[in-house]
Amino acid sequence: MTVLTPESENVSTSSNRLLHELPREKLAWMLQRMCEIRYFEEKAEDLYIRGLVHGTMHLSIGQEAGSVGSIATLWPEDLIIHHHRGHGHTIAKGADLTTMMAEFLGKETGYCRGRGGSMHIADIPGGNLGATGVVGGGIPTAVGIALALQMRRSEQILLSYFGDGATNEGEFHESLNMASTWKLPVVFICDNNQYGMSMHVSKVMNIKNISTRAASYGIPGITVDGNDVLAVYEAVLEADERARSGQGPSLVDCLSYRWRGHSKSDRNLYRTAQEIDDWKHKCPIRRFKKVLVEAAIMTNDEVEAIDQAAKTAVDRAAEEALTFPEPSPENMEDEVYAP
Amino acid sequence: MTTETKREITYLEAVREALVQEMRTDKEVFLIGEDVGTYGGAFGVSKGMLEEFGPERVRDTPISEAAIAGAATGAALMGMRPVMEVMFMDFLTISTNQLVNAAAKMRFMFGGKCSIPMVIRAPSGSGTGAAAQHSQSLEAWFVNVPGIKVVAPSTPYDAKGMLISAIRDNNPVLFMEHKLLYRMKGLVPEEPYSIPLKSADVKREGRDLTIVAYSIMVPRALEAAEKLAAEDIDIEVVDPRSLNPLDEETIIRSVSKTGRVLIAHEAPRTGGFGGELAAMIAESEAFDFLDVPIRRLAGRNVPIPYNRTLERAAVPQVEDIVAAARALAQEGK
Numbered sequence: 001m002t003v004l005t006p007e008s009e010n011v012s013t014s015s016n017r018l019l020h021e022l023p024r025e026k027l028a029w030m031l032q033r034m035c036e037i038r039y040f041e042e043k044a045e046d047l048y049i050r051g052l053v054h055g056t057m058h059l060s061i062g063q064e065a066g067s068v069g070s071i072a073t074l075w076p077e078d079l080i081i082h083h084h085r086g087h088g089h090t091i092a093k094g095a096d097l098t099t100m101m102a103e104f105l106g107k108e109t110g111y112c113r114g115r116g117g118s119m120h121i122a123d124i125p126g127g128n129l130g131a132t133g134v135v136g137g138g139i140p141t142a143v144g145i146a147l148a149l150q151m152r153r154s155e156q157i158l159l160s161y162f163g164d165g166a167t168n169e170g171e172f173h174e175s176l177n178m179a180s181t182w183k184l185p186v187v188f189i190c191d192n193n194q195y196g197m198s199m200h201v202s203k204v205m206n207i208k209n210i211s212t213r214a215a216s217y218g219i220p221g222i223t224v225d226g227n228d229v230l231a232v233y234e235a236v237l238e239a240d241e242r243a244r245s246g247q248g249p250s251l252v253d254c255l256s257y258r259w260r261g262h263s264k265s266d267r268n269l270y271r272t273a274q275e276i277d278d279w280k281h282k283c284p285i286r287r288f289k290k291v292l293v294e295a296a297i298m299t300n301d302e303v304e305a306i307d308q309a310a311k312t313a314v315d316r317a318a319e320e321a322l323t324f325p326e327p328s329p330e331n332m333e334d335e336v337y338a339p
Numbered sequence: 340m341t342t343e344t345k346r347e348i349t350y351l352e353a354v355r356e357a358l359v360q361e362m363r364t365d366k367e368v369f370l371i372g373e374d375v376g377t378y379g380g381a382f383g384v385s386k387g388m389l390e391e392f393g394p395e396r397v398r399d400t401p402i403s404e405a406a407i408a409g410a411a412t413g414a415a416l417m418g419m420r421p422v423m424e425v426m427f428m429d430f431l432t433i434s435t436n437q438l439v440n441a442a443a444k445m446r447f448m449f450g451g452k453c454s455i456p457m458v459i460r461a462p463s464g465s466g467t468g469a470a471a472q473h474s475q476s477l478e479a480w481f482v483n484v485p486g487i488k489v490v491a492p493s494t495p496y497d498a499k500g501m502l503i504s505a506i507r508d509n510n511p512v513l514f515m516e517h518k519l520l521y522r523m524k525g526l527v528p529e530e531p532y533s534i535p536l537k538s539a540d541v542k543r544e545g546r547d548l549t550i551v552a553y554s555i556m557v558p559r560a561l562e563a564a565e566k567l568a569a570e571d572i573d574i575e576v577v578d579p580r581s582l583n584p585l586d587e588e589t590i591i592r593s594v595s596k597t598g599r600v601l602i603a604h605e606a607p608r609t610g611g612f613g614g615e616l617a618a619m620i621a622e623s624e625a626f627d628f629l630d631v632p633i634r635r636l637a638g639r640n641v642p643i644p645y646n647r648t649l650e651r652a653a654v655p656q657v658e659d660i661v662a663a664a665r666a667l668a669q670e671g672k
Binding site: 081110111112113114115116120122124125129130133134137140141142143144146147148149152170174177178181333335336337338339 | 369395400401403404405406408409410411412413414415416417418419421436437440441445446447448449450451452453454455456485486488509510
């Protein structure tokens with residue numbers, strides 16, 4: 001893994017090797033999850049506009065390669081903990097789309113029984129240990145999860161996700177230092193979409209690549225093209241192996257871009273339409289499809305069939321979730337404490 | 340439990356004994372905090388524990404209160420039973436995001452599908468000359484956060500039994516240890532035992548006036564009660580022991596009997612837990628038995644000062660309780 005210097009502008013991209021090394025089913029799985037994330041978020045946005053989804057939501061449209069490329073490296077029993085822009089991780093980790101949509105709709109049958117909503121989806125049995133809405137707030141918790149794995153001599157590892165903004169939080173510093181000192185089985189993944197709400201990374205830190213922060217913890221750091229699902233896969237897999245073999249954490253900075261605003265109140269006053277458009281041309285899904293077809297792994301029809309299957313799955317999930325019952329406000333107090 | 344097995348130990352030793360006994364019987368229990376290992380803890384609570392349990396379970400940490408709280412929260416989420424020691428309760432300010440936004444909320448926010456069985460041991464209170472940033476009693480902050488329990492035992496016996504309960508509890512429990520109580524001695528059974536958290540204790544029975552006091556205010560209230568007994572004022576001292584959950588019944592029963600109540604705590608009066616106790620009593624059936632209004636005796640609304648005289652004056656002392664209780668007992672007579 002390359003350790004970058006603060007001046008370095010290197011961004012790692014994938015080689016063609018992986019395309020031929022990975023089983024076709026794995027590549028198809030990756031494409032389908034990416035498409036599901038895209039369609040799911042578009043559907044959720046549509047339901048929000050129609051007044052059916054309450055509150056707010058943080059869409060990761062444009063960042064699908066980061067969540068799918070990283071989670072594709074995991075063993076089924078591995079764990080993730082993530083953040084408010086977490087729909088991608090949740091779907092990639094294997095969430096049931098209907099149960100997930102039910103949570104968006106605040107239904108009793110949702111993942112969190114309508115208590116968490118879009119920002120707090122957790123699927124504990126599925127190894128998704130939850131999304132936190134406080135920037136960087138999941139990182140210290142990740143230390144504890146990884147500590148438990150280490151103390152139990154487990155072979156499982158944890159992926160801990162956060163955004164670029166979170167790396168300016170004190171909790172980031174405390175946690176990476178602690179995890180590194182104790183060589184915990186965790187990979188820290190920065191979903192770098194370049195903006196902390198309205199603030200571009202260049203306005204809030206005096207370094208080029210967030211991965212260079214790894215140097216201060218004595219761990220490897222790498223910045224990858226976060227729109228290249230195979231580049232993400234390659235970097236995270238190497239970090240996984242390090243974590244699983246007791247060598248400790250790594251920091252993987254997945255450089256990408258969010259097409260939508262920070263949340264539903266965002267009017268995009270801090271960036272130009274041109275910039276958004278430029279990044280739309282770097283769409284990770286279209287790019288992956290192209291790569292698959294060009295390498296003759298799949299035909300164009302096969303790729304589009306996967307896309308269509310994802311769309312159908314999301315549509316069905318939304319349709320079904322809309323029919324589910326609302327939770328009851330009675331006895332809410334009884335749920336606060338465990339017996 | 341027989342009295343034969345009891346012997347006199349300090350509050351600090353009682354806390355340690357609870358930790359050691361739980362760690363011997365449950366391998367998921369571990370202690371984590373700054374200088375808890377070789378140093379034995381800033382106040383010596385974990386002295387000797389590193390030797391018995393090793394550095395993995397008596398885990399020294401970097402000075403990183405947020406990450407320590409996160410480490411405990413995450414390990415608890417995984418089903419372990421971490422006991423986190425914060426060196427001074429004041430430093431929980433650094434841990435608060437993990438405790439308030441993560442540990443306290445995960446269970447509810449995730450639809451009841453997880454639990455966070457952890458203990459936060461927090462040396463609290465003034466009286467050691469440590470000034471404003473090492474002397475606070477921040478219980479009211481945490482009592483206002485659903486999802487976290489807050490206990491503040493006042494005797495070695497209560498400390499051991501309640502710490503064992505706190506460790507076995509499936510929720511985050513903030514366990515306050517007043518620094519001035521550490522050297523207090525009392526009879527404590529050698530074998531492990533647990534005291535339900537939601538159980539107030541009548542520390543002294545009396546008929547004229549109830550003092551509701553917790554933590555360091557309990558021994559002070561008991562001393563005040565002895566002084567006033569000489570004046571033929573018979574005081575009942577009720578120690579809630581746990582603030583959340585609160586055993587309201589025991590307090591209501593006592594106030595209904597005496598008809599007069601003084602609430603004493605060290606934390607500043609404004610927004611202090613005494614306001615909650617007063618409101619709870621006023622809203623209960625005890626209100627009909629009150630002969631005089633409910634009174635609060637609390638810390639003054641100042642940061643804890645360094646100077647010895649100022650520090651004493653900032654929080655209720657025995658003589659303050661004597662004066663307030665005497666006035667309340669005589670009011671309207």
